[in-house]
Structures are given as C-alpha cells and as structure tokens.
Amino acid sequence: xxxxxxxxxxxxxxxxxxxxxxxxxxxxxxxxxxxxxxxxxxxxxxxxxxxxxxxxxxxxxxxxxxxxxxxxxxxxxxxxxxxxxxxxxxxxxxxxxxxxxxxxxxxxxxxxxxxxxxxxxxxxxxxxxxxxxxxxxxxxxxxxxxxxxxxxxxxxxxxxxxxxxxxxxxxxxxxxxxxxxxxxxxx
Amino acid sequence: xxxxxxxxxxxxxxxxxxxxxxxxxxxxxxxxxxxxxxxxxxxxxxxxxxxxxxxxxxxxxxxxxxxxxxxxxxxxxxxxxxxxxxxxxxxxxxxxxxxxxxxxxxxxxxxxxxxxxxxxxxxxxxxxxxxxxxxxxxxxxxxxxxxxxxxxxxxxxxxxxxxxxxxxxxxxxxxxxxxxxxxxxxx
DNA sequence: ATTGTAGTATACCGCTCGGTATACTACAAA
DNA sequence: TTTGTAGTATACCGAGCGGTATACTACAAT
Numbered sequence: 001x002x003x004x005x006x007x008x009x010x011x012x013x014x015x016x017x018x019x020x021x022x023x024x025x026x027x028x029x030x031x032x033x034x035x036x037x038x039x040x041x042x043x044x045x046x047x048x049x050x051x052x053x054x055x056x057x058x059x060x061x062x063x064x065x066x067x068x069x070x071x072x073x074x075x076x077x078x079x080x081x082x083x084x085x086x087x088x089x090x091x092x093x094x095x096x097x098x099x100x101x102x103x104x105x106x107x108x109x110x111x112x113x114x115x116x117x118x119x120x121x122x123x124x125x126x127x128x129x130x131x132x133x134x135x136x137x138x139x140x141x142x143x144x145x146x147x148x149x150x151x152x153x154x155x156x157x158x159x160x161x162x163x164x165x166x167x168x169x170x171x172x173x174x175x176x177x178x179x180x181x182x183x184x185x186x187x
Numbered sequence: 188x189x190x191x192x193x194x195x196x197x198x199x200x201x202x203x204x205x206x207x208x209x210x211x212x213x214x215x216x217x218x219x220x221x222x223x224x225x226x227x228x229x230x231x232x233x234x235x236x237x238x239x240x241x242x243x244x245x246x247x248x249x250x251x252x253x254x255x256x257x258x259x260x261x262x263x264x265x266x267x268x269x270x271x272x273x274x275x276x277x278x279x280x281x282x283x284x285x286x287x288x289x290x291x292x293x294x295x296x297x298x299x300x301x302x303x304x305x306x307x308x309x310x311x312x313x314x315x316x317x318x319x320x321x322x323x324x325x326x327x328x329x330x331x332x333x334x335x336x337x338x339x340x341x342x343x344x345x346x347x348x349x350x351x352x353x354x355x356x357x358x359x360x361x362x363x364x365x366x367x368x369x370x371x372x373x374x
Numbered sequence: 375a376t377t378g379t380a381g382t383a384t385a386c387c388g389c390t391c392g393g394t395a396t397a398c399t400a401c402a403a404a
Numbered sequence: 405t406t407t408g409t410a411g412t413a414t415a416c417c418g419a420g421c422g423g424t425a426t427a428c429t430a431c432a433a434t
Contacts, residue, residue, distance in 0.1 A: 005411075021296055023210040027392060040411060048392065099298050107351050108295035109208055111286050122351050149348075150364040153357060156347045157340030164294050164309050170340060177337040180371045181364055192381075214422060227381060235422065
C-alpha cells in the first residue's frame with residue numbers, strides 16, 4: 001500500500017477541505033476518514049499546512065487539465081471555446097458536490113497576502129486568465145487582455161453566486177453576458 | 188459606558204472577523220482587543236455565533252446604506268447610477284483595509300447551506316441584486332432581472348479578483364463590461 | 375445606608391487543536 | 405535469519421478553543 005496511502009490521505013483531505021473548509025477540518029478527522037492514523041499522515045506530510053499546499057497544487061493541476069479537456073471536447077474554434085468555457089462551468093456547478101472554487105475559498109480563509117495558501121490561489125487564477133487571454137488572442141479580439149479579464153470576472157462571479165445560492169442560473173447569465181462582450185470585442 | 192461597551196465589542200469583533208476571518212478570530216482575542224473581558228462579552232452576546240450574526244447583520248445594514256448613498260451622490264439618472272456602482276466598488280477596493288466582501292468570505296468559511304451565517308450572506312446578495320434590478324427597471328432595460336444578475340456577477344467577480352490580487356484593475360474592467368451590457372440591454 | 379446594575383478579575387471547565395514519542399505488527403528483500 | 409521499511413496503536417504534549425463560576429469594584433438611584 002506504499003505510495004497508495006499517501007495518495008489516499010491526500011484525496012481524503014482534499015475532499016474534506018473542499019466540502020467543509022480548511023480551517024474547519026482537523027488533522028484527526030482526516031486520519032480517521034482515511035482509515036489510518038495521524039502518525040502515517042505526518043510521515044508523508046510534515047505539517048497540516050504542507051498538506052493544504054499539496055491539496056491546492058494537485059487541485060490546480062487536475063482542475064485545469066480537466067477544464068481544458070472539457071472545453072476542447074466541446075469546441076474547436078477559439079471563439080467557440082470562449083463560449084464553451086461557460087458551458088463547462090455550468091455543468092461543473094450542477095454536480096452536487098460543488099462548493100465553489102477551492103482557491104477562492106482558500107483565499108477567503110487565509111486572507112493575508114503573504115500567506116503561501118493565498119499565493120497559490122493567485123497563481124491559479126493567473127494561469128486561468130492567461131488561458132482565456134490566449135483564446136481571445138487567437139480569435140483576434142481587440143484587446144485580448146481586457147476581454148480575458150472581463151470574462152474571468154464573469155466566471156468568478158458566477159462561481160461565487162452559485163455557491164451562495166444554487167441553481168440561480170448564474171452560468172447561463174454569465175454566458176449571455178460573455179456573448180455580448182466577445183462580439184463587441186471582435187467587431 | 189452602558190450601551191457603549193456592547194457596541195465597542197461588536198465593532199472590535201467586526202474588524203477582526205473581517206480582517207482575519209471568522210474562524211481565525213478567537214473570543215479571547217476579541218475581548219482583549221476591546222479592552223474588556225470575556226465575561227462582559229458573553230453578557231451581551233450569548234455565543235460566538237450570535238456575535239458573528241450580529242456582525243453580519245450590522246454589516247448588511249451599514250454597507251448597503253453607505254453604498255446607495257455613495258451611488259446617489261455620484262449620479263441622479265438610473266442608468267448613470269448603474270455605472271456609478273462600479274466607481275463606488277472601485278473606490279472601496281482602494282482603501283487599504285479592503286479584504287473582499289464579508290459575506291462572500293463568510294459563506295466560504297461556513298459552506299453548509301443550512302448554516303445561519305451562510306443564510307445571511309444569501310440574503311445580502313439577494314437585496315443587492317434587487318437594488319440593481321430596480322435601477323435596471325427604471326431605465327427600461329429589456330430584461331431587468333437578467334441585466335441585474337449579469338451586473339452582479341461582474342461586481343462579485345471584481346471583488347473576488349481584487350481580493351486575491353490587489354490593483355489588478357478589476358473594477359475598471361468590470362465597468363467597461365457593464366457599459367456594453369447596459370447599452371445592449373437598452374437598445 | 376441600601377440595593378441594584380455594569381463591568382472587572384481570575385481561575386476554571388471539557389474539548390479539540392496541531393504535533394510527537396514509544397512501542398508494536400507485517401512483510402519483503404538480502 | 406536478519407534487517408529495513410511501511411504502517412498501526414495509543415498515549416501524550418502544550419496551547420488554544422468556546423464558555424462558565426465566583427468573587428470582586430464602582431457607582432448611581434432610592
């Protein structure tokens with residue numbers, strides 16, 4: 001069960017961190033939920049903070065990989081991909097485990113700018129915005145950076161809105177707004 | 188110092204809750220920062236949760252009052268007010284104490300839908316969206332509800348974005364996007 | 375002078391937190 | 405058969421958590 005245990009601990013911790021919040025999840029609870037002990041946990045992760053960082057790093061990797069794959073599967077043209085982003089977000093929100101964006105939540109729980117957890121959240125959204133800016137550039141938007149930032153605001157707003165109140169149609173409205181902004185930026 | 192102490196405790200707690208997070212702020216720290224004792228604190232607030240609720244209730248009151256006053260001071264016409272919203276948000280973000288939206292943060296710290304803290308956050312944004320929808324209706328938007336939701340997504344997105352990375356121009360980009368959406372909805 | 379009220383001081387409660395020490399079992403490689 | 409490795413079990417640490425008990429001071433109203 002060598003490497004397996006480490007991964008299981010991380011997976012269990014990730015689920016608890018995401019669903020209940022990081023501060024609300026104790027180390028004992030993680031060990032118990034993973035059917036192991038604190039001793040084993042601390043063999044792989046020297047501190048809770050390191051475990052949190054590992055959680056966010058993996059989340060960054062996994063989510064972005066999953067996300068672009070989803071977008072690619074829905075559209076080939078860069079402009080269509082920009083719109084597909086909102087469809088993917090909308091589908092993501094519909095799964096019952098959805099509890100908002102792990103990075104937005106983490107940066108709310110650790111608000112100090114210097115905090116490494118906060119920093120990882122910043123990096124995630126930088127990459128995300130860069131991904132959108134790339135697409136915007138490919139379809140010849142007037143100002144790709146501006147459009148990308150505007151679209152990312154819609155995405156983040158939709159996530160936060162949906163987290164507070166489920167099934168409020170945030171993703172759809174975000175997409176409608178995105179259509180206007182994209183068309184306006186391509187004329 | 189009768190009623191004064193209660194208010195001072197609430198004010199101190201509010202500042203700590205907002206700047207550090209709710210879970211990260213202990214009752215002892217609040218009492219010490221307010222130059223009083225836990226005994227006095229618990230005379231006015233039967234539990235920490237009640238103190239948190241009092242904090243959010245007052246914040247709801249104060250913020251919305253302050254916000255519409257700011258908007259009213261900047262514009263008279265409903266359409267101009269819709270745009271002024273983003274100027275006010277932008278100025279709010281520039282104050283050094285800005286740490287995002289207390290309600291978004293609270294709902295991230297208490298993600299369970301049934302939680303009273305989470306519920307207060309939902310109510311706040313319902314009122315906020317309703318305020319925008321009113322303005323949108325006054326200036327004859329095609330679909331006031333849709334426009335209001337879209338604009339609120341931009342606002343929330345800008346707040347979250349600015350909270351993660353300061354001075355990224357989120358409010359300005361949100362305003363540019365809002366102009367397009369509003370004009371599109373008024374034609 | 376008495377009594378009630380507002381607030382303080384301090385010590386304490388049980389519990390949980392993040393983290394560690396020690397001694398154990400199971401097993402595989404040499 | 406030894407030795408190293410992976411993991412378990414359990415008890416413990418100091419500190420902080422939310423919350424309470426008791427006894428105190430200051431002061432104003434009657």
